Amino acid sequence: MARFFLEQEYLRSESVRITGEDAHHISRVLRLKIGDEIECAPGTGEIHVVRLTRVEGDLVEGIIVDSYLSSEESPIITRLYQGLAKGDKMDFTIQKAVELGISEIVPYTSRYTVVKLNQAQQKRRLQRWERIAREAAKQSKRARLPIVQPLVEFSGLLERLEIHRAAGELILIPYEHEKQVRLQDIECSQPKAVSVLIGPEGGFHPTEVAEVVERGAHVITLGPRILRTETAGLVALSLVGYRWGDLA
Amino acid sequence: MARFFLEQEYLRSESVRITGEDAHHISRVLRLKIGDEIECAPGTGEIHVVRLTRVEGDLVEGIIVDSYLSSEESPIITRLYQGLAKGDKMDFTIQKAVELGISEIVPYTSRYTVVKLNQAQQKRRLQRWERIAREAAKQSKRARLPIVQPLVEFSGLLERLEIHRAAGELILIPYEHEKQVRLQDIECSQPKAVSVLIGPEGGFHPTEVAEVVERGAHVITLGPRILRTETAGLVALSLVGYRWGDLA
Numbered sequence: 136m137a138r139f140f141l142e143q144e145y146l147r148s149e150s151v152r153i154t155g156e157d158a159h160h161i162s163r164v165l166r167l168k169i170g171d172e173i174e175c176a177p178g179t180g181e182i183h184v185v186r187l188t189r190v191e192g193d194l195v196e197g198i199i200v201d202s203y204l205s206s207e208e209s210p211i212i213t214r215l216y217q218g219l220a221k222g223d224k225m226d227f228t229i230q231k232a233v234e235l236g237i238s239e240i241v242p243y244t245s246r247y248t249v250v251k252l253n254q255a256q257q258k259r260r261l262q263r264w265e266r267i268a269r270e271a272a273k274q275s276k277r278a279r280l281p282i283v284q285p286l287v288e289f290s291g292l293l294e295r296l297e298i299h300r301a302a303g304e305l306i307l308i309p310y311e312h313e314k315q316v317r318l319q320d321i322e323c324s325q326p327k328a329v330s331v332l333i334g335p336e337g338g339f340h341p342t343e344v345a346e347v348v349e350r351g352a353h354v355i356t357l358g359p360r361i362l363r364t365e366t367a368g369l370v371a372l373s374l375v376g377y378r379w380g381d382l383a
Numbered sequence: 384m385a386r387f388f389l390e391q392e393y394l395r396s397e398s399v400r401i402t403g404e405d406a407h408h409i410s411r412v413l414r415l416k417i418g419d420e421i422e423c424a425p426g427t428g429e430i431h432v433v434r435l436t437r438v439e440g441d442l443v444e445g446i447i448v449d450s451y452l453s454s455e456e457s458p459i460i461t462r463l464y465q466g467l468a469k470g471d472k473m474d475f476t477i478q479k480a481v482e483l484g485i486s487e488i489v490p491y492t493s494r495y496t497v498v499k500l501n502q503a504q505q506k507r508r509l510q511r512w513e514r515i516a517r518e519a520a521k522q523s524k525r526a527r528l529p530i531v532q533p534l535v536e537f538s539g540l541l542e543r544l545e546i547h548r549a550a551g552e553l554i555l556i557p558y559e560h561e562k563q564v565r566l567q568d569i570e571c572s573q574p575k576a577v578s579v580l581i582g583p584e585g586g587f588h589p590t591e592v593a594e595v596v597e598r599g600a601h602v603i604t605l606g607p608r609i610l611r612t613e614t615a616g617l618v619a620l621s622l623v624g625y626r627w628g629d630l631a
Contacts, residue, residue: 207607227475234614236606275608318631358484358630359455360523366482369614373621374631382606383566383622 136184137165138174138273140280151175151185153195161187161195173197178280180205205278209236209380212328214299215368216241216292218335219250224365229264229283231365233271235372236380238328239282240268245289247337257286289343296330296350304328306352309371310344313356318374321353329375333368384432385413386422386521388528394447399423399433401443409435409443420448426528428453453526457484457628460576462547463616464489464540466583467498472613477512477531479613481519483620484628486576487530488516493537495585505534537591544578544598552576554600557619558592561604566622569601577623581616 139157153161153175161167169190175183182205185197215232219225219242229240242264252260264283272280287295296306305326307318332347339347348354357370376382387405401409401423409415417438423431430453433445463480467473467490477488490512500508512531520528535543547554553574555566580595587595596602605618624630 209606231614231617234608234610235618236608275610277608318625355631358457358624358628360482360484360525362482362523366479366617369479369617370483370621370630373618374625376606376618377566377622377625380606382618383603 136172136174137161137167138176138182138276140269140272141175141177146175146177146183149199150188151183151197151199153197154193158191158193158195162190162192172200176205176278176280180208180278182278207276208278209238209376211326211375211380212238212304213372213375213380214239214241214328214330215372216243216330216332217368218242218333218364219244219248219252219286220336220364221250224363225260225264226267228365228368229267230271231369232372233268233277233281234275235369235376235382236277237281237372238279239284240264241284241292241295242286243289243292244286245292245335245343246340248335249337250335252286261285292332293346293350296347296352299328299330300351302328304330306330306332306347306350307371307375308332308339308344308347308352308354309357309367310334310339310354311361312341313354316353316355318355318371318378321355326379329379331368331371331375333364333371336364384420384422385409385415386424386430386524388517388520389423389425394423394425394431397447399431399445399447401445402441406439406441406443410438410440421445424453424526424528426526428456428526430526455524456526457486457624459574459623459628460486460552461620461623461628462487462489462576462578463620464491464578464580465616466490466581466612467492467496467500467534468584468612469498472611473508473512474515476613476616477515478519479617480620481516481525481529482523483617483624483630484525485529485620486527487532488512489532489535489540489543491535491537491540493540493583493591494588496583497585498583500534509533540580541594541598544595544600547576547578548599550576552578554578554580554595554598555619555623556580556587556592556595556600556602557605557615558582558587558602559604559609560589561602564601564603566603566619566626569603571627574627577627579616579619579623581612581619584612
């Protein structure tokens with residue numbers, strides 16, 4: 136059954152009203168008819184099964200016939216801080232992170248960031264990333280819509296880490312010069328949230344690693360081979376999901 | 384230091400002779416000079432540090448100044464059986480699997496395979512995949528060159544699984560309809576080899592899963608969210624590397 140993320144305002148007590156792109160998708164692309172059912176997610180973790188009562192080009196209405204709490208969301212909050220990367224690598228990283236159950240993605244710039252984006256480019260890029268996150272969330276049957284934050288500078292990242300540390304959250308930074316400490320060496324039985332910091336293509340400057348460690352981050356290795364930036368995030372999130380989440 | 388994979392015949396007892404593309408790369412792209420050093424891997428796991436003694440357009444020679452056994456290779460053999468997927472998904476899967484330390488990649492067709500390739504296309508595609516594997520192995524500093532096998536049919540895959548089972552190897556098949564058994568439920572302290580079977584975009588037919596299970600495969604879940612075919616392989620290999628390999 137196709138799943139759609141709805142703004143809360145489209146959901147009334149027992150009925151649903153869908154307009155715009157999603158309505159177009161239902162009526163023209165999926166060619167659903169009155170009586171067909173879809174799943175609607177307000178993004179809260181709840182899923183409503185909706186039977187369609189009206190299907191026109193840009194207007195779809197239905198009634199809620201069933202509601203349940205989704206089991207597709209990870210028991211832990213995960214955040215990916217991803218150094219801004221070139222070309223379609225960010226698109227890829229966002230799509231895969233959403234499939235893996237990410238809660239929040241925060242792109243950032245740092246000393247070795249190669250890509251430069253002006254304000255207008257940043258805005259367009261964010262819209263693109265949000266669209267990719269939404270599509271991936273639909274396809275992978277997420278119940279919550281992950282948040283993609285606007286691009287922050289490294290100083291802004293450090294401020295966020297302060298907040299995470301104060302909240303007792305776990306912060307991990309895979310670093311190619313770390314050869315000893317592995318994820319399984321981190322002593323933490325069940326964190327409520329895990330933030331993973333992945334460097335840009337140029338990697339981290341040692342000072343940046345030190346600044347992050349000062350905010351309580353744990354430096355780890357992801358093995359002896361050199362991973363590309365878009366691979367590193369995905370591997371780290373897989374391992375976090377295996378150890379503490381719902382991946383295995 | 385840049386790393387190159389060499390055919391064994393280019394390596395003499397104390398000297399190295401490189402021609403063709405690699406020589407071009409060394410002389411024209413990296414613009415290395417006499418006295419500069421490179422790493423040469425005959426693909427056996429050994430690494431030779433080579434000091435260049437002659438650098439011309441298509442001919443590079445050098446002497447071996449150091450040799451050591453690489454620590455960049457996983458302690459376990461891993462094989463990825465990947466259902467033939469559309470467009471650049473195969474390229475992506477091969478690149479990432481090599482970064483993760485894969486030993487062998489076997490593309491296969493099955494009942495729900497969407498892509499059809501004739502003999503000529505298969506040949507061209509294999510050459511492309513081998514090039515991608517080689518590049519990824521260089522970039523991620525692998526010491527062994529992973530093997531990409533020619534496309535096999537599902538019956539050929541089953542024959543290979545028989546051999547793996549006879550050799551006491553572990554076979555895993557992530558399947559979206561499996562909800563219970565996770566990787567951590569598989570009882571196996573240290574397998575010498577792990578094969579991971581990933582379905583094509585269309586997924587596995589239940590009969591195919593049964594046939595694979597008859598050959599000793601363990602059906603597992605990779606969590607409650609639906610993963611794309613190119614994500615599933617990467618996640619499964621990450622988890623295998625975490626539990627038994629050198630990823631963490």
